[in-house]
Amino acid sequence: MKRNIFKKFIVITTTICLTVSLFTGCSNKKDDTKDVAGKNSVSESKSKDPWELARTTPYEPYPEEVQYTIGMQVNASVAYPKGSSDNAENNGYTRLYKNKLNIQNKNAFEAVDGDDYNQKVSMAITTGKIPDIMSVDYKTLKELIENDMIEDLTDSYKNCASDLMKKIYASNDNKSLKMATFDKKLYAIPVTSISAGQEMLWLRGDWMDKLNLKEPKTIEDIEHILQEFVTKDPGNNGAGKTIGLALNPDIYYGGYAQAYQANNIFTYFGACPKQWIEKDNKAVYGSVQPEMKQGLQVLSDWYKKGLIDPQVAIRKYDDITALVSSGQCGALFCGWWAPYALESSYTLNNNVDWRAYIVPAGSDGKVTMFAGNPNQMYKVVRKGYKHPEVLVKAVNISLDYNQGTSSYTDTSDIAKEYLDYVNHAYGVDPIGGFDYYNAASLAYEHISEAIDGKRDPKDMIMYENTLYQSCKKYLDAVKKGKKADSTDWLNYNARMVSSKLMHDTPVNIIQPVFFDQTPSMPLMWSTLEKMEKETMLKILTNEKSVDYFDTFVDKWMKAGGEQITKEVNDALK
Amino acid sequence: MHKSRKQLYYHAMMFPGMVCLFIFSFVPMFGIIMAFQNYIPAKGIFKSRWVNWDNFKFIFTIPDSKQIFINTIIIALGKMILGIIIPVSFALLLNEIRKKVFKKTVQTIVYLPHFLSWVVLATVVQYIFSYDGPINAMLSSFHISPIMFMGSNKWFRPIMILTESWKEFGYGSIIYLAALTGIDPGLYEAASIDGANRWKRLIHITIPGILPIILIMTTMSLPNILNAGFDQIFNLYNPLVYQSGDIIDTYVYRVGMLQRQYSLATAIGLIKSVIGAILIATANKLVTTFSDRTMF
Numbered sequence: 001m002k003r004n005i006f007k008k009f010i011v012i013t014t015t016i017c018l019t020v021s022l023f024t025g026c027s028n029k030k031d032d033t034k035d036v037a038g039k040n041s042v043s044e045s046k047s048k049d050p051w052e053l054a055r056t057t058p059y060e061p062y063p064e065e066v067q068y069t070i071g072m073q074v075n076a077s078v079a080y081p082k083g084s085s086d087n088a089e090n091n092g093y094t095r096l097y098k099n100k101l102n103i104q105n106k107n108a109f110e111a112v113d114g115d116d117y118n119q120k121v122s123m124a125i126t127t128g129k130i131p132d133i134m135s136v137d138y139k140t141l142k143e144l145i146e147n148d149m150i151e152d153l154t155d156s157y158k159n160c161a162s163d164l165m166k167k168i169y170a171s172n173d174n175k176s177l178k179m180a181t182f183d184k185k186l187y188a189i190p191v192t193s194i195s196a197g198q199e200m201l202w203l204r205g206d207w208m209d210k211l212n213l214k215e216p217k218t219i220e221d222i223e224h225i226l227q228e229f230v231t232k233d234p235g236n237n238g239a240g241k242t243i244g245l246a247l248n249p250d251i252y253y254g255g256y257a258q259a260y261q262a263n264n265i266f267t268y269f270g271a272c273p274k275q276w277i278e279k280d281n282k283a284v285y286g287s288v289q290p291e292m293k294q295g296l297q298v299l300s301d302w303y304k305k306g307l308i309d310p311q312v313a314i315r316k317y318d319d320i321t322a323l324v325s326s327g328q329c330g331a332l333f334c335g336w337w338a339p340y341a342l343e344s345s346y347t348l349n350n351n352v353d354w355r356a357y358i359v360p361a362g363s364d365g366k367v368t369m370f371a372g373n374p375n376q377m378y379k380v381v382r383k384g385y386k387h388p389e390v391l392v393k394a395v396n397i398s399l400d401y402n403q404g405t406s407s408y409t410d411t412s413d414i415a416k417e418y419l420d421y422v423n424h425a426y427g428v429d430p431i432g433g434f435d436y437y438n439a440a441s442l443a444y445e446h447i448s449e450a451i452d453g454k455r456d457p458k459d460m461i462m463y464e465n466t467l468y469q470s471c472k473k474y475l476d477a478v479k480k481g482k483k484a485d486s487t488d489w490l491n492y493n494a495r496m497v498s499s500k501l502m503h504d505t506p507v508n509i510i511q512p513v514f515f516d517q518t519p520s521m522p523l524m525w526s527t528l529e530k531m532e533k534e535t536m537l538k539i540l541t542n543e544k545s546v547d548y549f550d551t552f553v554d555k556w557m558k559a560g561g562e563q564i565t566k567e568v569n570d571a572l573k
Numbered sequence: 574m575h576k577s578r579k580q581l582y583y584h585a586m587m588f589p590g591m592v593c594l595f596i597f598s599f600v601p602m603f604g605i606i607m608a609f610q611n612y613i614p615a616k617g618i619f620k621s622r623w624v625n626w627d628n629f630k631f632i633f634t635i636p637d638s639k640q641i642f643i644n645t646i647i648i649a650l651g652k653m654i655l656g657i658i659i660p661v662s663f664a665l666l667l668n669e670i671r672k673k674v675f676k677k678t679v680q681t682i683v684y685l686p687h688f689l690s691w692v693v694l695a696t697v698v699q700y701i702f703s704y705d706g707p708i709n710a711m712l713s714s715f716h717i718s719p720i721m722f723m724g725s726n727k728w729f730r731p732i733m734i735l736t737e738s739w740k741e742f743g744y745g746s747i748i749y750l751a752a753l754t755g756i757d758p759g760l761y762e763a764a765s766i767d768g769a770n771r772w773k774r775l776i777h778i779t780i781p782g783i784l785p786i787i788l789i790m791t792t793m794s795l796p797n798i799l800n801a802g803f804d805q806i807f808n809l810y811n812p813l814v815y816q817s818g819d820i821i822d823t824y825v826y827r828v829g830m831l832q833r834q835y836s837l838a839t840a841i842g843l844i845k846s847v848i849g850a851i852l853i854a855t856a857n858k859l860v861t862t863f864s865d866r867t868m869f
Contacts, residue, residue, distance in 0.1 A: 122614050122833065125614045125615045126614040126615075128617065139833075143613065143615050144615065146615070147613075147615040147616060149615060249812060249813075310721070311703060311704050311721065311724075313721070313723070313724035313811045313813040314699060314703070314721075314723045314724060314811050522832050522833070522834050523631060523828075523832075523834060523837065525832060526824075526827045526828045526831065526832050527635055527636065527637070529827075530637070530812070530815055530819070530827070533812040534812045534813070534815045534816070536812075537811070537812045537813050538813065541724070541813065543813070555636065558636075559635075
């Protein structure tokens with residue numbers, strides 16, 4: 001009997017322990033923000049003025065610490081200073097915000113990459129508990145507005161946006177703000193995109209010299225150069241091992257001038273793949289316009305002649321970069337920042353000499369490009385958060401130090417530490433900022449003027465100054481006949497060589513008219529997209545003739561394309 | 574009375590497990606509701622609009638839904654059939670080996686691929702079948718011009734089936750090897766005294782001995798008829814082989830995860846589960862009818 005009771009005791013306790021631990025695991029964390037908000041409202045009634053002042057002026061700090069919860073994308077490999085106990089909630093960035101505005105973040109969730117972040121945002125929305133501040137995409141922004149989950153930021157922006165912020169938005173005609181405005185109310189602080197500039201054809205100059213090739217101007221010139229590269233093997237890869245043009249299996253993916261596409265071959269014939277453009281006063285989808293056929297004709301011919309990677313279908317981004325780095329491939333399309341992708345080819349081979357050409361130019365002598373989405377992300381504030389202006393004020397600070405001149409004028413320890421973080425521990429900034437639309441062109445102007453001695457190196461933003469130092473190091477190394485550091489090689493080629501080309505070459509710009517989603521798109525788009533990718537790749541690899549394009553357009557229209565086109569036009573009315 | 578009280582302890586000990594099962598398996602089943610709604614995350618399950626069968630109807634209006642189902646069934650069926658034939662024959666062959674060291678070494682080596690993820694293996698497979706890979710090098714020595722295996726609709730499905738079988742056959746053979754050790758050695762002795770050679774012994778003793786296990790394994794793999802292996806195909810396919818390689822799971826991934834159409838993804842998932850459940854019930858019935866054994 002005694003034994004039996006003991007047994008019973010053991011069984012019951014284990015069961016209870018296990019069950020309890022199960023349930024506690026599931027229980028919710030206490031809501032920290034409520035306490036803080038409560039405390040604030042008490043002090044607010046006592047001394048209304050400093051709170052009111054903080055609420056309505058750009059730089060005025062709060063009289064007491066204001067906390068905000070945030071959903072944050074964190075760089076997983078960030079190197080915190082040795083010996084410090086810094087983390088994503090307490091670091092050089094957050095201490096600057098705390099010091100300047102008396103605000104402190106509490107992280108509601110942290111994510112390491114974009115997919116992860118989007119999933120956590122979806123989760124937060126599903127459970128109805130979104131953080132006070134977070135960044136979302138356009139689709140989510142609209143969803144949040146529809147369901148009345150975020151604050152109207154019109155007043156906060158009007159009262160607290162700094163002149164610098166307004167200036168940056170003005171650099172792209174305030175398109176960014178317009179996209180975040182619904183019913184004349186501003187619902188988000190948009191994170192602007194930087195103009196990509198022209199897509200350039202990057203060629204191995206050392207190969208061109210070896211084969212005595214002239215710089216390309218027309219499509220025929222490009223073809224000739226690719227032909228010479230492939231057949232004469234200037235890189236000594238062995239017969240048949242050299243790949244002509246590096247191309248990704250999607251051929252184009254919507255972002256103009258991103259690496260390994262061939263948008264210029266399409267825009268040359270007036271086609272704008274993957275863009276909603278205006279044609280005869282109506283919005284149409286660029287990928288299904290007849291102009292596409294001519295571009296596809298050129299590319300599929302090149303494929304037939306072996307001028308495009310025969311294994312294009314199975315290449316991933318990293319594979320292509322490996323081909324280019326190892327010297328197996330000497331031609332690609334990319335924007336002015338190609339040296340970032342080409343850095344390893346320089347590390348591996350001192351003699352590598354990449355040259356950029358903005359080709360093929362149309363009859364007016366200019367290349368045609370299409371502009372991108374004015375915004376990358378939208379920063380929003382939870383409905384009911386007591387201090388929505390915190391977001392605007394914090395962005396002010398970030399912009400001042402990165403796009404303004406505060407980094408030179410402020411010599412305090414906090415600022416020094418902040419700059420250390422910006423330069424060495426990127427990716428744990430809870431708020432962050434954004435840049436001028438023409439930031440790349442501006443950087444070229446400032447750096448080149450400083451190198452010519454026409455501009456004080458401190459009369460430019462901090463990042464440009466870093467680049468300027470790097471470019472100078474590159475020039476010094478070249479002067480001494482030494483091999484320049486690969487980072488300096490990269491910065492000089494990207495900022496002084498290709499940026500100059502971008503800055504100096506006139507270009508035709510097509511403005512896509514629609515970046516939004518229509519009601520049918522979520523359901524139908526993946527089918528249409530699959531159809532598009534499959535068709536383009538099949539035509540490129542000569543599995544289907546170019547005429548198959550017409551069949552594709554027909555199928556595309558029937559599978560929902562027609563309806564979506566109609567919806568897009570309705571949305572634009 | 575006495576018996577049920579004794580059992581009470583066991584029931585109590587089972588309770589935490591049942592709670593887990595309830596929380597992680599039964600509660601999420603309420604999410605099936607999403608399949609009949611136009612689910613919007615911000616509104617949640619309770620406020621999203623009901624759309625009845627619209628999501629299901631939509632699935633069958635997608636132009637390539639037929640293609641996707643056919644691809645899935647062909648690839649999954651191929652994997653199922655090879656997934657039984659290869660491990661069984663491998664186990665039988667291994668069973669005939671007398672040297673214990675050799676047997677164990679081979680066994681360990683063939684298990685290994687099972688523990689590698691497809692993300693890693695995809696690179697290997699892609700290299701082996703690439704233009705400059707070993708297979709094409711071999712072909713060229715026979716003066717056959719190189720074939721783009723991974724971009725060919727003719728080759729993609731066989732490669733998926735073969736590589737999956739290669740990866741899993743070692744692990745799959747464990748259970749058959751275990752079953753083989755369960756056969757009474759006395760039977761073999763008696764048979765050899767009666768003059769049965771190796772082949773006869775295989776046919777009349779070994780195979781009948783492991784047949785119940787083979788049947789059960791086959792039945793248990795039937796519900797997988799609509800699981801063609803997301804990890805593998807997602808890492809190996811490309812737009813050129815959508816036609817032969819796009820399966821339900823990759824489609825659901827593109828619609829559900831990339832376009833965030835939770836309702837549609839749930840509807841497809843539900844169809845899969847229902848078909849799987851029907852198949853397992855039928856299979857169980859078949860096994861009970863044709864043999865004296867039952868799975869449940």
